[in-house]
Amino acid sequence: MCGIVGYIGTRQAAPIILDGLAKLEYRGYDSAGMAIYDGEEIHITKSVGRLKVLEELTHGGATMPGMIGIGHTRWATHGAPNDINAHPHYNSEHTIAVVHNGIIENYLQLKKKLTDRGYEFVSETDTEILAQMLDYYYTGNPIETIAKVMHRVEGSYALGIIFADHPDEVFAVRKDSPLIVGQSVDGCFIASDVPAVLKYTRQVYFVENEEIVRLRADHMHFYNVDVEEIAKAPVTIEWDANAAEKAGYEHFMLKEMYEQPKTIRETLSPRLRDRDVVIDELQMSVEDIRAVRKFHIVACGSAYHAGVTAKYVIEGLARIPVEVDLASEFRYRDPILEEGAMVIVVSQSGETADTLAALREAKKRGFPVLGIVNVVGSSIAREADRVMYTWAGPEIAVATTKAYSAQLIAFYLLAVKFAKVREQITEKEFQGMLEELQRLPNQIELLLNNKGKIQKFANRYLAAKDVFFIGRGIDYAISLEGSLKLKEISYVHSEAYAAGELKHGTISLIEEGTLVAAVSTQPDLYQKTISNMVEVKARGAFVLAVTNEDNREIERAADYVIYIPQTNPFFANSLAIIPLQLFGYYVAVGKGCDVDKPRNLAKSVTVE
Numbered sequence: 001m002c003g004i005v006g007y008i009g010t011r012q013a014a015p016i017i018l019d020g021l022a023k024l025e026y027r028g029y030d031s032a033g034m035a036i037y038d039g040e041e042i043h044i045t046k047s048v049g050r051l052k053v054l055e056e057l058t059h060g061g062a063t064m065p066g067m068i069g070i071g072h073t074r075w076a077t078h079g080a081p082n083d084i085n086a087h088p089h090y091n092s093e094h095t096i097a098v099v100h101n102g103i104i105e106n107y108l109q110l111k112k113k114l115t116d117r118g119y120e121f122v123s124e125t126d127t128e129i130l131a132q133m134l135d136y137y138y139t140g141n142p143i144e145t146i147a148k149v150m151h152r153v154e155g156s157y158a159l160g161i162i163f164a165d166h167p168d169e170v171f172a173v174r175k176d177s178p179l180i181v182g183q184s185v186d187g188c189f190i191a192s193d194v195p196a197v198l199k200y201t202r203q204v205y206f207v208e209n210e211e212i213v214r215l216r217a218d219h220m221h222f223y224n225v226d227v228e229e230i231a232k233a234p235v236t237i238e239w240d241a242n243a244a245e246k247a248g249y250e251h252f253m254l255k256e257m258y259e260q261p262k263t264i265r266e267t268l269s270p271r272l273r274d275r276d277v278v279i280d281e282l283q284m285s286v287e288d289i290r291a292v293r294k295f296h297i298v299a300c301g302s303a304y305h306a307g308v309t310a311k312y313v314i315e316g317l318a319r320i321p322v323e324v325d326l327a328s329e330f331r332y333r334d335p336i337l338e339e340g341a342m343v344i345v346v347s348q349s350g351e352t353a354d355t356l357a358a359l360r361e362a363k364k365r366g367f368p369v370l371g372i373v374n375v376v377g378s379s380i381a382r383e384a385d386r387v388m389y390t391w392a393g394p395e396i397a398v399a400t401t402k403a404y405s406a407q408l409i410a411f412y413l414l415a416v417k418f419a420k421v422r423e424q425i426t427e428k429e430f431q432g433m434l435e436e437l438q439r440l441p442n443q444i445e446l447l448l449n450n451k452g453k454i455q456k457f458a459n460r461y462l463a464a465k466d467v468f469f470i471g472r473g474i475d476y477a478i479s480l481e482g483s484l485k486l487k488e489i490s491y492v493h494s495e496a497y498a499a500g501e502l503k504h505g506t507i508s509l510i511e512e513g514t515l516v517a518a519v520s521t522q523p524d525l526y527q528k529t530i531s532n533m534v535e536v537k538a539r540g541a542f543v544l545a546v547t548n549e550d551n552r553e554i555e556r557a558a559d560y561v562i563y564i565p566q567t568n569p570f571f572a573n574s575l576a577i578i579p580l581q582l583f584g585y586y587v588a589v590g591k592g593c594d595v596d597k598p599r600n601l602a603k604s605v606t607v608e
């Protein structure tokens, strides 16, 4: 959600910024722009639309000479996506330029104050207010001025700033929006995320809340909001730049679906030792594990769906009550957390604003928070008391696949560990589950190899208007994710229902030819789901079933069946979700949608 790239060094800034912004395209945006300082003036070029437009306007950056610059991809919040609202924004004199990710909550008050003092605004954005405030409070000392502005603004921000009277410096600052800086032999960089700079450096610094950075061509200095210089240590990024490239696949999403077996192996293997589950990061003794009375799982989107699955798995195996909340609800609903409760926040990006706020809410109340996070060093990873990384590597496609699969594995590991320690399962059952977990990667490979069949089926549904996903128990959780995958990338309206709920209203929407995807992986519920399939079929629905190899009886109620290999029913989501991901993907491809960057969506939702 909004991407920032900044550079100061010995090379032309514009091509580096364009290149970095391209690496952040996955975050979602609707316009792009750059401010380049040529030593005399700060020049801005910006435009609504894809980055390609900005590249064309500037001939790949060639028409904007200068070795200092900041660039931005905007995901509109305040004001329509258009050329004027695109970033960067100037102060009135064009001596300060700003790019911003986040939301300034008190911007209307600040705007009024500045308007009363004679300032005029050209855009509808909250960011322009920041540029004008920097102008209003400017003392000649950028760090001091930035700190003054920070004391007055409320909300979230990551900023890149250029001051024309400081021709050898660029500034960065953050509060509640992600920002990193890095240094190479050719210069220093600002970015919203690591892939933007990985081509140039692996040594990055995660800018913490309310820290300010002064970047020069050959060094960087860090300050706190009291304008005191602070020391920071760099982090070495281990993953390869190629991990963030498409590697011959047509889309990142397809590549990432194919990475799921590897992701699962990497999430499992460090935690399976000597026929046991060892989750060092939990830092919990046997007594601690036995003392947990309840889990609260809090997340958004697909991570929430992983949490819904976890409720069934943890309650089923470990017999510990689990409440699952959408982070945007949890943070405002004054949740009741009682002694013995443990909060688990789940996030691929580790930057989702609502999830981060939920984490802070739980910590404020004195409860321990475990983060299940993919991005190392992200805000949630840093603020959680303990972190269980999912080791999925960089996920670029907006629609998550491999990170979701890794989240499921993290939950299975927790469930079997707690179940064993709390003596809810026998050693034999435990060992059987470990074997089943280790079989999942190969089983997923088999399902992925079957993609041709699903592509053919998907091509029949390119004109679908509504699709329903139904299931019971874990199959309902799978349906939630299958439905989201389809709708977010193909723009086909889709809903997921607990199969037993259909009769309470939704069944009236079923008409001749409506596609209903019935997920049926839980043997205890086979017959119940078959009854629901028969009900919708009788009303004209075309029924696609996703079920286990042994459930041949389903053929009497389904029009088309996709079989998944046999596994422990608690782990069935990991297999059943694969054909549903492929289905969503191929419908989107068939319709010519922008699969990796669906409209209106951002990879990392860093604003509320």
Ligand code: M6R
Binding pocket: 300, 301, 302, 303, 346, 347, 348, 349, 350, 351, 352, 355, 398, 399, 400, 401, 484, 488, 601, 603, 604, 605
């Ligand atoms: O980075 P997070 O896991 O916190 O993101 C949560 C959701 O925004 C995310 O899962 C979203 O729903 C995806 N687009 C789903 O594919």
